[in-house]
Amino acid sequence: MTQQMPADESRLDRGKRVLSEIDGEAGERVVSALADIAPDFARYLIEFPFGDIYSRPGLDYRAREIATIAGLTALGNAAPQLKVHIEAGLNVGLTRDEIVEIIMQMAVYAGFPAALNGLFAAKEVFAHRDTVAGREAC
Amino acid sequence: MTQQMPADESRLDRGKRVLSEIDGEAGERVVSALADIAPDFARYLIEFPFGDIYSRPGLDYRAREIATIAGLTALGNAAPQLKVHIEAGLNVGLTRDEIVEIIMQMAVYAGFPAALNGLFAAKEVFAHRDTVAGREAC
Amino acid sequence: MTQQMPADESRLDRGKRVLSEIDGEAGERVVSALADIAPDFARYLIEFPFGDIYSRPGLDYRAREIATIAGLTALGNAAPQLKVHIEAGLNVGLTRDEIVEIIMQMAVYAGFPAALNGLFAAKEVFAHRDTVAGREAC
Amino acid sequence: MTQQMPADESRLDRGKRVLSEIDGEAGERVVSALADIAPDFARYLIEFPFGDIYSRPGLDYRAREIATIAGLTALGNAAPQLKVHIEAGLNVGLTRDEIVEIIMQMAVYAGFPAALNGLFAAKEVFAHRDTVAGREAC
Amino acid sequence: MTQQMPADESRLDRGKRVLSEIDGEAGERVVSALADIAPDFARYLIEFPFGDIYSRPGLDYRAREIATIAGLTALGNAAPQLKVHIEAGLNVGLTRDEIVEIIMQMAVYAGFPAALNGLFAAKEVFAHRDTVAGREAC
Amino acid sequence: MTQQMPADESRLDRGKRVLSEIDGEAGERVVSALADIAPDFARYLIEFPFGDIYSRPGLDYRAREIATIAGLTALGNAAPQLKVHIEAGLNVGLTRDEIVEIIMQMAVYAGFPAALNGLFAAKEVFAHRDTVAGREAC
Numbered sequence: 058m059t060q061q062m063p064a065d066e067s068r069l070d071r072g073k074r075v076l077s078e079i080d081g082e083a084g085e086r087v088v089s090a091l092a093d094i095a096p097d098f099a100r101y102l103i104e105f106p107f108g109d110i111y112s113r114p115g116l117d118y119r120a121r122e123i124a125t126i127a128g129l130t131a132l133g134n135a136a137p138q139l140k141v142h143i144e145a146g147l148n149v150g151l152t153r154d155e156i157v158e159i160i161m162q163m164a165v166y167a168g169f170p171a172a173l174n175g176l177f178a179a180k181e182v183f184a185h186r187d188t189v190a191g192r193e194a195c
Numbered sequence: 196m197t198q199q200m201p202a203d204e205s206r207l208d209r210g211k212r213v214l215s216e217i218d219g220e221a222g223e224r225v226v227s228a229l230a231d232i233a234p235d236f237a238r239y240l241i242e243f244p245f246g247d248i249y250s251r252p253g254l255d256y257r258a259r260e261i262a263t264i265a266g267l268t269a270l271g272n273a274a275p276q277l278k279v280h281i282e283a284g285l286n287v288g289l290t291r292d293e294i295v296e297i298i299m300q301m302a303v304y305a306g307f308p309a310a311l312n313g314l315f316a317a318k319e320v321f322a323h324r325d326t327v328a329g330r331e332a333c
Numbered sequence: 334m335t336q337q338m339p340a341d342e343s344r345l346d347r348g349k350r351v352l353s354e355i356d357g358e359a360g361e362r363v364v365s366a367l368a369d370i371a372p373d374f375a376r377y378l379i380e381f382p383f384g385d386i387y388s389r390p391g392l393d394y395r396a397r398e399i400a401t402i403a404g405l406t407a408l409g410n411a412a413p414q415l416k417v418h419i420e421a422g423l424n425v426g427l428t429r430d431e432i433v434e435i436i437m438q439m440a441v442y443a444g445f446p447a448a449l450n451g452l453f454a455a456k457e458v459f460a461h462r463d464t465v466a467g468r469e470a471c
Numbered sequence: 472m473t474q475q476m477p478a479d480e481s482r483l484d485r486g487k488r489v490l491s492e493i494d495g496e497a498g499e500r501v502v503s504a505l506a507d508i509a510p511d512f513a514r515y516l517i518e519f520p521f522g523d524i525y526s527r528p529g530l531d532y533r534a535r536e537i538a539t540i541a542g543l544t545a546l547g548n549a550a551p552q553l554k555v556h557i558e559a560g561l562n563v564g565l566t567r568d569e570i571v572e573i574i575m576q577m578a579v580y581a582g583f584p585a586a587l588n589g590l591f592a593a594k595e596v597f598a599h600r601d602t603v604a605g606r607e608a609c
Numbered sequence: 610m611t612q613q614m615p616a617d618e619s620r621l622d623r624g625k626r627v628l629s630e631i632d633g634e635a636g637e638r639v640v641s642a643l644a645d646i647a648p649d650f651a652r653y654l655i656e657f658p659f660g661d662i663y664s665r666p667g668l669d670y671r672a673r674e675i676a677t678i679a680g681l682t683a684l685g686n687a688a689p690q691l692k693v694h695i696e697a698g699l700n701v702g703l704t705r706d707e708i709v710e711i712i713m714q715m716a717v718y719a720g721f722p723a724a725l726n727g728l729f730a731a732k733e734v735f736a737h738r739d740t741v742a743g744r745e746a747c
Numbered sequence: 748m749t750q751q752m753p754a755d756e757s758r759l760d761r762g763k764r765v766l767s768e769i770d771g772e773a774g775e776r777v778v779s780a781l782a783d784i785a786p787d788f789a790r791y792l793i794e795f796p797f798g799d800i801y802s803r804p805g806l807d808y809r810a811r812e813i814a815t816i817a818g819l820t821a822l823g824n825a826a827p828q829l830k831v832h833i834e835a836g837l838n839v840g841l842t843r844d845e846i847v848e849i850i851m852q853m854a855v856y857a858g859f860p861a862a863l864n865g866l867f868a869a870k871e872v873f874a875h876r877d878t879v880a881g882r883e884a885c
């Protein structure tokens with residue numbers, strides 16, 4: 058998975074494109090939830106993380122999501138964002154087993170509670186995906 | 196880079212092998228520093244993180260070091276261990292630029308100070324490597 | 334807003350007065366919730382933070398609540414206390430927009446997830462205030 | 472309370488025995504919740520914390536649970552694990568009052584919000600115990 | 610102190626101007642230290658925190674530095690950045706006593722160690738300023 | 748070791764007595780270091796942690812120091828305070844081996860880096876004690 062960046066794309070446009078490639082609908086939900094309280098922050102959230110950072114050529118989305126899932130699991134106080142990025146990891150090609158490996162590994166660096174809470178977040182995301190897939194299959 | 200695990204290797208032997216493949220001398224230095232104060236902890240450090248976790252087949256060393264560098268940068272209170280794993284990342288094939296990308300990305304999740312302190316840790320490790328390489332080249 | 338301190342007020346009395354000036358009912362709810370499990374802790378909570386610290390003359394309540402909202406947003410693991418102090422901030426004269434500014438700024442120092450979770454806490458507090466105001470207007 | 476360790480017990484068996492002595496059913500519930508997502512992690516959770524650490528002779532269970540309750544309260548981002556270890560503390564002989572003392576003391580080191588959230592976790596655990604005891608008394 | 614923003618200033622130019630108004634030389638030193646390892650990150654550091662956030666009209670520099678000093682003291686793992694912002698606080702008009710008040714207050718929310726380490730950071734910054742002033746007076 | 752509390756001792760006097768019983772000279776050094784920057788904070792540090800909390804009858808000093816060493820190791824960002832309380836633990840009767848056990852156990856809850864950094868802090872404190880004892884033996 059490579060990231061191509063049209064030469065004269067604005068940071069906001071590039072961020073929107075990258076956010077949609079990585080986070081899909083989950084990213085959009087966060088952005089709309091900010092609309093009435095901090096619309097400028099929604100723009101910053103698109104521009105800096107996605108327009109500036111994720112769109113950089115030096116690391117592919119897969120590696121970036123490994124880093125993000127690891128970082129958020131280790132921090133241990135950002136459950137909603139961890140769930141969004143477990144989704145994102147699946148979107149950019151990580152398997153469920155790989156995501157579980159990354160989270161388990163954080164037990165070494167941030168302790169068993171951080172890893173356990175990360176695994177239960179993953180369990181929720183996977184179960185939700187199965188429910189949606191089940192509904193769509195009917 | 197794949198991880199092969201001899202069928203009847205003990206956790207301790209496997210951990211020693213993996214630690215040496217990943218961390219090289221830096222890992223051994225930590226283990227000796229523990230010898231007089233907590234020798235059993237040195238054994239646990241080899242057995243659980245390296246014998247159990249890093250040796251698992253589901254994720255290669257490169258991906259594991261991306262996760263560890265990200266997690267330690269995000270935590271922001273484990274500078275000595277971050278430096279060991281920046282070394283480890285280089286040992287298992289990450290480039291300096293890739294390591295810099297991972298650390299920069301943590302600014303999004305753990306703030307600019309965590310990323311800055313991570314980048315300065317990387318700068319130290321890279322400079323140390325250059326000094327050693329310079330000396331060996333003479 | 335200045336803090337006047339009667340000369341011979343006890344720490345507990347001063348703390349109660351300051352807690353009521355700043356936190357209003359939210360502070361009292363915390364104190365009652367402690368009554369059956371740790372009544373002495375309720376007293377410490379009034380005496381040290383409010384009787385000793387908030388009542389000091391060197392900084393007005395407005396500046397103190399800017400500091401507290403910033404600190405609690407950055408810590409990211411104290412949602413109930415952050416909500417109490419978003420209320421407190423409004424009580425001592427911060428506007429909703431100012432509170433949103435303070436929380437947004439913490440994205441720089443503690444990461445986007447900490448700021449996002451802080452903004453959603455503010456959104457809840459503001460919505461609750463509007464509901465109560467709506468009810469009282471009827 | 473002393474910890475006796477049969478000479479040729481495996482880490483897993485020892486861990487299961489210790490987990491059951493300390494955590495009772497709460498430990499088992501965590502282990503089963505991991506069964507479908509990360510069964511190996513359930514094994515590590517039994518082997519390292521309980522088979523290796525809690526079973527060491529140098530500190531009794533009572534002292535170990537004081538340490539764990541203090542550590543989890545201070546971290547402030549591991550509410551489910553804190554509740555399990557408040558239960559565990561009661562199981563190994565700590566009184567409710569002693570647990571409240573430990574948590575209160577963390578206000579000094581990790582701030583009042585960490586202590587408050589720890590006290591409310593204890594309140595929930597104690598109330599749950601009373602409900603169960605009340606049901607069993609009927 | 611108000612923030613005026615020329616209509617067609619780029620984020621980078623605006624960030625440079627604001628960084629220089631707030632952090633003075635300390636900010637420039639950070640930016641140069643990044644030049645050889647992560648020059649793009651130096652740009653992001655100017656653009657997002659200073660070009661986007663600090664330059665927003667809703668909160669003056671004084672209030673922003675109260676928030677930043679509080680947040681960094683509470684986090685407790687960003688000593689170099691805390692020192693830069695204690696300097697910045699003085700630059701934008703906070704008195705030494707006000708900075709001490711902000712840091713002391715964080716004992717309530719992040720514990721006494723965080724506040725103590727913050728106060729010792731302030732002590733270093735104040736002493737350094739006095740030395741420089743003493744030298745310049747000769 | 749029991750804590751006796753003269754009936755009409757002030758919080759400050761009680762705190763001074765308890766601080767001296769627990770921390771010995773290390774506590775006094777912290778208090779003097781605050782004298783020129785935040786003398787009131789030195790008083791709060793004596794009054795609340797030592798006058799209010801450590802002097803409470805529900806838990807002896809030994810249990811309180813187990814909790815503090817565990818909490819500070821887990822937080823991982825308060826090395827100076829952890830060293831003071833490793834000293835304090837020895838002062839109130841914990842053995843070096845017990846302190847090592849407490850710190851090792853935190854690997855489970857806060858990760859291996861937190862435990863490693865705690866062990867190296869203990870190693871420094873123990874070595875310093877041996878040096879002083881060696882000098883005094885001559």
